[in-house]
Each structure stands twice: as C-alpha cells, then as structure tokens.
Amino acid sequence: MSDRRDGQVLIFDADDTLWENNALFERVIDDFLEWVAHPTLDHGEIRLILNDIERANVVTHGYGSAIFLRSLADCLSRLRERPATEAERQRIEELAVALVQRRVELVPGVADTLAELGRRHRLLLLTKGDTEEQQRKIDASGLGHHFGSTHIVPEKDVAVYRHLATEQGLDLSITWMIGNSPKSDILPARSAGMNAVYIPDPYPWALERAEIDPADKLVLTLSTFPELLLHF
Known part of the structure; x- marks a missing residue:
C-alpha cells in the first residue's frame, strides 16, 4: 500500500x-514453573502440559484471568497426581495477583x-x-x-x-x-x-x-x- x-x-x-497482555501472563508462568520444581520434568516439559490444559480450558470455559488461574491449578493437579490443596490454590493466586489487579x-x-x-x-x-x-x-x-x-x-x-x-x-x-x-x-x-x-x-x-x-x-x-x- x-x-x-x-x-x-x-x-x-x-x-x-x-x-501489554501476554508478557504479563508469561511472567506469572515463569514464577509458577519455578515454584512447581518438579523432580523429573523440566520447565519446557511442564509448559507443554500447561499449553494442553489451557487449550482444553479455552474451548470449554473461554478466556480471561480466572480461566488462566484454573489452568495453573489443573496443571499442578496433574503434576501432583491429586487435586490442588487450598493452600496451593492460594499460592497460585498470590503468584498471579499482579496480573489480576494490574493497571493497563x-x-x-x-x-x-x-x-x-x-x-x-x-x-x-x-x-x-x-x-x-x-x-x-x-x-x-x-x-x-x-x-x-x-x-x-x-x-x-x-x-x-x-x-x-x-x-x-x-x-x-x-x-x-x-x-x-x-x-x-x-x-x-x-x-x-x-x-x-x-x-x-x-x-x-x-x-x-x-x-x-x-x-x-x-x-x-x-x-x-x-x-x-x-x-x-
């Protein structure tokens, strides 16, 4: 043109x-990966699992910060092979507080x-x-x-x-x-x-x-x- x-x-x-939007989500994911510290899976492997979970949740529940937090909790549950505890869910919310309450x-x-x-x-x-x-x-x-x-x-x-x-x-x-x-x-x-x-x-x-x-x-x-x- x-x-x-x-x-x-x-x-x-x-x-x-x-x-800015995705860069903020990426910061939360980086903090989440550091916190999870899985004994056998590296960050890249955990990220692939999270991507699959996000893809499924987007289809079922849509987009937004609440769905993102759900995906993190689902990812943790899959890695731990049990439901996330209330304390773990609270920790996930703490990791993402800047995202949920951020200024544009x-x-x-x-x-x-x-x-x-x-x-x-x-x-x-x-x-x-x-x-x-x-x-x-x-x-x-x-x-x-x-x-x-x-x-x-x-x-x-x-x-x-x-x-x-x-x-x-x-x-x-x-x-x-x-x-x-x-x-x-x-x-x-x-x-x-x-x-x-x-x-x-x-x-x-x-x-x-x-x-x-x-x-x-x-x-x-x-x-x-x-x-x-x-x-x-």
Whole structure:
C-alpha cells in the first residue's frame, strides 16, 4: 500500500495490540514453573502440559484471568497426581495477583496514533475474552473514546468478522483488521474478505500462533503500532 487513503475502516484488536497482555501472563508462568520444581520434568516439559490444559480450558470455559488461574491449578493437579490443596490454590493466586489487579500498560505510541487515525478513518474495537474483564481494561486504558463502537466476543472466528461486517455495513475493500494474532486477527479477517495489518507481538501466546501466507498482498506487516500512520 503506497498511498494513504482517507475514509477507511480500521478494526483494532485490544490485548497485545493496544496494551501489554501476554508478557504479563508469561511472567506469572515463569514464577509458577519455578515454584512447581518438579523432580523429573523440566520447565519446557511442564509448559507443554500447561499449553494442553489451557487449550482444553479455552474451548470449554473461554478466556480471561480466572480461566488462566484454573489452568495453573489443573496443571499442578496433574503434576501432583491429586487435586490442588487450598493452600496451593492460594499460592497460585498470590503468584498471579499482579496480573489480576494490574493497571493497563499501553503499547508505546498507541494513544497518539489512535488520535491521529481517528481524524481520517472510522475506528472500531474488536476484542475477545470475558466481557467484564475486557471492559475493565478498556475503561482503564482511557482509549474507549477513540472507537465508534466496541465489540467484546467470546471468540474471534470467521463468523464473527462476517457478522460485524454485516451489522456495521462495512465495505470490505476498505476495511482493515489490525492485530497481533495470526489465528484470531489476521486469518479469520482475511477469510471474511477484509484486509489485515499484522503487528507481531514479541511474546506470542502459543495458542495464537498460525502461519500467514507470505504471498498474501492484502496483509500488511508492521514492526510497531505508530507505523500505521505511514499507511493510513
């Protein structure tokens, strides 16, 4: 895309696109792995077990801090071959207290970039997860006023993007999904007929990894969020 064109629709992901998220979860996981100190399994092997548990819990229970804590407790139970004790569950909650009660930390340049983009384009917000938790983060971020509408969904798949396009009356040729996740942001948006902007996260969640076709000319890959101003 060589020339900027005003009047486009820019749909933004939230976690790890507008503010830090997965890096904070990773810190908790590192502390959890140190605490568990399994006699035969190393950190990498325990992490694979946790990934499998998270994958199953996401399908059954969805996303959010509460589900993450459940996954840690389930992982401990599997490793100990017994249910986690109340004391162990309390320790897990202590490890994650900074995550659950944290303040939102914006990605550098996000606020100024959104303010500038909002003068030329229509901005929407599309995020997945627990409704109450995601709304709390949106409110704490101070970014909500930049978006014409906000949409919190349990999952981001092709059907969600198609529904959003119909509901909002979007012209797909000038609609861009902007996010850090190939699995949730880029691939389903492209399958729904939208364009996409991929801004890779330095700490990608294993469950969100997927391959993007390098030959797809309607996926723009950027290194940082403020680079959007060079293209939109």
